[in-house]
Amino acid sequence: MTSIQAPEVLISEVGPRDGLQSVKATMPTADKLRWIDALASAGLREIEVASFVPAQLLPQMADAAQVVQHALRHTDVRIMALVPNLRGAQAALQAGAQKLTLPVSVSPAHSLANVRKTPEDMVEEVQAVLRLRDDIAPGVFVEVGMSTAFGCTLQGQVPEDDVLRLAQLLAQAGVDEIGLSDTTGMANPAQVRRLFQRMFQEIGPLTGAAHLHNTRGLGLANALAAYEAGVRTFDSSLGGLGGCPYAPGASGNVVTEDLVFMFEAMGVSTGIDLNLLMAARAPLKAGLPGEPLYGMTPEAGLPKGWRT
Amino acid sequence: MTSIQAPEVLISEVGPRDGLQSVKATMPTADKLRWIDALASAGLREIEVASFVPAQLLPQMADAAQVVQHALRHTDVRIMALVPNLRGAQAALQAGAQKLTLPVSVSPAHSLANVRKTPEDMVEEVQAVLRLRDDIAPGVFVEVGMSTAFGCTLQGQVPEDDVLRLAQLLAQAGVDEIGLSDTTGMANPAQVRRLFQRMFQEIGPLTGAAHLHNTRGLGLANALAAYEAGVRTFDSSLGGLGGCPYAPGASGNVVTEDLVFMFEAMGVSTGIDLNLLMAARAPLKAGLPGEPLYGMTPEAGLPKGWRT
Numbered sequence: 001m002t003s004i005q006a007p008e009v010l011i012s013e014v015g016p017r018d019g020l021q022s023v024k025a026t027m028p029t030a031d032k033l034r035w036i037d038a039l040a041s042a043g044l045r046e047i048e049v050a051s052f053v054p055a056q057l058l059p060q061m062a063d064a065a066q067v068v069q070h071a072l073r074h075t076d077v078r079i080m081a082l083v084p085n086l087r088g089a090q091a092a093l094q095a096g097a098q099k100l101t102l103p104v105s106v107s108p109a110h111s112l113a114n115v116r117k118t119p120e121d122m123v124e125e126v127q128a129v130l131r132l133r134d135d136i137a138p139g140v141f142v143e144v145g146m147s148t149a150f151g152c153t154l155q156g157q158v159p160e161d162d163v164l165r166l167a168q169l170l171a172q173a174g175v176d177e178i179g180l181s182d183t184t185g186m187a188n189p190a191q192v193r194r195l196f197q198r199m200f201q202e203i204g205p206l207t208g209a210a211h212l213h214n215t216r217g218l219g220l221a222n223a224l225a226a227y228e229a230g231v232r233t234f235d236s237s238l239g240g241l242g243g244c245p246y247a248p249g250a251s252g253n254v255v256t257e258d259l260v261f262m263f264e265a266m267g268v269s270t271g272i273d274l275n276l277l278m279a280a281r282a283p284l285k286a287g288l289p290g291e292p293l294y295g296m297t298p299e300a301g302l303p304k305g306w307r308t
Numbered sequence: 309m310t311s312i313q314a315p316e317v318l319i320s321e322v323g324p325r326d327g328l329q330s331v332k333a334t335m336p337t338a339d340k341l342r343w344i345d346a347l348a349s350a351g352l353r354e355i356e357v358a359s360f361v362p363a364q365l366l367p368q369m370a371d372a373a374q375v376v377q378h379a380l381r382h383t384d385v386r387i388m389a390l391v392p393n394l395r396g397a398q399a400a401l402q403a404g405a406q407k408l409t410l411p412v413s414v415s416p417a418h419s420l421a422n423v424r425k426t427p428e429d430m431v432e433e434v435q436a437v438l439r440l441r442d443d444i445a446p447g448v449f450v451e452v453g454m455s456t457a458f459g460c461t462l463q464g465q466v467p468e469d470d471v472l473r474l475a476q477l478l479a480q481a482g483v484d485e486i487g488l489s490d491t492t493g494m495a496n497p498a499q500v501r502r503l504f505q506r507m508f509q510e511i512g513p514l515t516g517a518a519h520l521h522n523t524r525g526l527g528l529a530n531a532l533a534a535y536e537a538g539v540r541t542f543d544s545s546l547g548g549l550g551g552c553p554y555a556p557g558a559s560g561n562v563v564t565e566d567l568v569f570m571f572e573a574m575g576v577s578t579g580i581d582l583n584l585l586m587a588a589r590a591p592l593k594a595g596l597p598g599e600p601l602y603g604m605t606p607e608a609g610l611p612k613g614w615r616t
Contacts, residue, residue: 156613186611188573189532216611217566217604218573220529224497258525265496265526296525303494303524305464 007271009263010046010233012209013039013256015284016067017048017082019241020060022252023291029063031287033070038280039238040074043272047071048080048101048235052088065095072096078141084115089129099141100133102126103181104170106163107152110183114147123169130174143177144170145211145235149195151186160195164202171203179208179233182222185215185252189225196229209233212254213243214294219254220262227268234259239281240294257281261297274302315579317571318354318541320517321347321564323592324375325356325390327549328368330560331599337371339595341378346588347546348382351580355379356388356409356543360396373403380404386449392423397437407449408441410434411489412478414471415460418491427474435481451485452478453519453543457503459494468503472510479511487516487541490530493523493560497533504537517541520562521551522602527562528570535576542567547589548602565589569605582610 016036020027027035032049039047049071050064064081071079081097083089089100104122105111111119126144133140148155149163163180170178180195192210199207210226210233212219223234236256237243243252260272278298285293324344328335335343340357347355357379358372372389379387389405391397397408412430413419419427434452441448456463457471471488478486488503500518507515518534518541520527531542544564545551551560568580586606593601 151611151613153612184611185608188570190574190576215604215608216569217563218528218570220526221532221570224529224532255525261524262496262526262529266498268498296523300493300523303459303492304461305459 005269007045007269008232009227009268009270011044011256011260011270011272012046012048012080012233012235013044013238014048014211014235014253015039015237015239015241015256017051017061018235018243018253019237019239021051021058022242023060023288025288025291026060026062027287029066031283032063032067035280035283035287036067036071037074038276038283040071040077042276042280043270045076045271046078046080046099046233048082050092051082051084052092052095053084065091068092068095068097072098083129085125086128086132089132093133093137093140097140099143100129101143101145102129103147104144104166105147105183106158106166107148107155109154110148110152113154119166120169123166123173126170126175127173141176143179143208144175145179145181145209146170147181147183149180150182150191151184153184160198163195164198167199167203171206175206177208178203178206179211179235181211182213185213185218187212187222188218189221192222193225193229196226196231200230207231209235211235213252214240214254215252220258223254223259223262227263238277238284241284241288241291255295255297257295257297261302274306313577315353315577316540317535317576317578319352319564319568319578319580320354320356320388320541320543321352321546322356322519322543322561323347323545323547323549323564325359325369325388326543326551326561327545327547329359329366330550331368331596333596333599334368334370335595337374339591340371340375343588343591343595344375344379345382346584346591348379348385350584350588351578353384353579354386354388354407354541356390358400359390359392360400360403361392373399376400376403376405380406391437393433394436394440397440401441401445401448405448407451408437409451409453410437411455412452412474413455413491414466414474415456415463417462418456418460421462428477431474431477431481434478434483438482449484451487451516452483453487453489453517454478455489455491457488458490458499459492461492468506471503472506475507475511479514483514485516486511486514487519487543489519490521493521495520495530496526497529500530501533501537504534504539508538515539517543519543521560522548522562523560528566531562531567531570535571546585546592549592549599563603563605565603565605569610582614
């Protein structure tokens with residue numbers, strides 16, 4: 001906020017979608033809106049605010065359209081929604097979402113288990129979404145996050161060539177941005193650097209976000225490796241909410257507060273005010289009482305002499 | 309353990325000293341010995357087992373000599389002790405310690421507050437220790453860990469030139485190894501890389517361990533940066549015990565389990581068996597009931613398909 005030049009990295013906050021989708025409780029809509037407002041005030045410029053899935057499957061997301069419509073008042077924030085398929089994309093575009101993100105799993109086992117489709121079937125689904133976008137909302141950005149890019153709890157190792165092959169198919173389909181997700185918290189810094197370097201070689205500037213988890217504590221080290229490989233968009237979640245529904249007690253998403261602290265401490269600007277970011281934990285806590293939050297920087301506080 | 313070649317990095321376990329010194333409870337001697345035995349069994353090859361300070365100041369370390377003498381049975385482990393001054397060094401050498409580590413703070417404010425001596429006075433103390441070592445135990449290694457190298461809670465920023473100047477003085481004094489400590493959890497990866505690179509330029513192979521804290525979640529990212537700068541010795545503590553006596557609730561030392569997981573996942577050998585390492589938490593918990601332990605890898609478990 002205090003920086004005159006554009007931020008050097010884009011922090012894409014996924015808490016209101018990925019986080020809220022992963023917890024059992026449903027946050028009341030009014031609390032969601034207050035939380036999103038606080039995130040926007042802190043300087044976040046991209047927020048994944050909802051998932052467009054049937055309400056009977058995910059009651060936490062029943063108010064997705066209302067949440068998108070409210071969030072659009074933040075004209076300097078790109079309002080993003082997750083859509084699992086064409087039907088979800090239709091609803092998200094009607095609600096006014098400015099960026100869609102579709103998960104496409106590299107692991108066939110994971111893909112079949114989650115959406116009963118192979119990765120190749122999902123590329124066709126993405127093409128249908130792109131056609132719809134071209135027809136009714138040509139300004140909207142379509143991103144694919146490639147799940148299980150660094151390993152899969154069902155399949156085990158995921159060959160890097162499989163990741164690159166799927167990325168090529170998605171690039172040919174016309175996707176605007178293709179990111180890599182460490183869905184299962186199996187990535188390590190050497191692998192993250194190598195795989196993103198290969199992504200830049202093969203699909204150049206279509207290479208998108210690093211979506212990293214902190215399941216085994218390597219979240220920030222992996223983010224550092226991705227940054228060094230050239231990545232400039234990072235998904236994370238306030239308080240580390242969500243990202244790991246299958247491992248109770250283990251943290252999932254990289255914690256936004258710690259990620260922003262790392263970059264700002266390194267002198268890499270994020271455009272985010274750390275004090276306001278930490279203040280955005282209050283509406284999150286209010287809307288999800290008793291839910292455990294992560295984050296070392298909020299616990300320790302900012303160092304003595306930290307610039308404001 | 310399974311690797312035939314020598315490990316590529318040395319993990320120096322500081323829990324029995326740094327960890328136990330930071331908690332209020334005193335671990336019974338028998339539990340300490342069981343814990344150290346478990347650490348040795350897991351493949352650790354350097355363990356800081358005690359601090360030689362007056363028992364009235366640190367009752368947790370009253371059994372230091374007994375602990376060193378027991379630990380020496382692990383002939384493939386280098387048994388290390390912290391000594392604050394010449395008197396401590398005398399006691400540690402008499403007990404048979406194979407490596408001494410002396411903390412010398414770069415920040416005059418921190419140094420005066422802790423030991424009522426300036427950094428320059430401490431260099432003289434180190435010289436006295438080196439003379440003693442030469443006289444009575446010439447095979448013993450003497451390391452200095454430079455505290456507050458990345459920032460100080462009293463002084464704020466610590467100029468990098470001050471760090472390098474003190475390193476030069478210590479090198480001229482004849483210290484065997486000079487490491488950098490992020491005593492206050494203020495380091496960031498850019499700073500860690502830059503400062504260790506300058507250390508290698510100025511004092512070459514005398515550059516020693518990275519002693520990093522996880523106070524704001526950056527511990528492993530900082531370790532990665534240090535590794536990339538050429539550091540091959542890393543201090544850490546099982547369960548993240550200790551390292552942060554002044555910030556209750558905030559973790560201190562880098563967690564050995566997560567650090568070893570990171571390096572092994574990257575294909576950088578540590579010589580440590582991760583399953584045995586996690587099993588070494590049991591004697592730690594038994595000896596310090598109720599003490600909170602950290603570590604994401606122990607919570608999440610090793611990934612599917614992890615080599616044994």
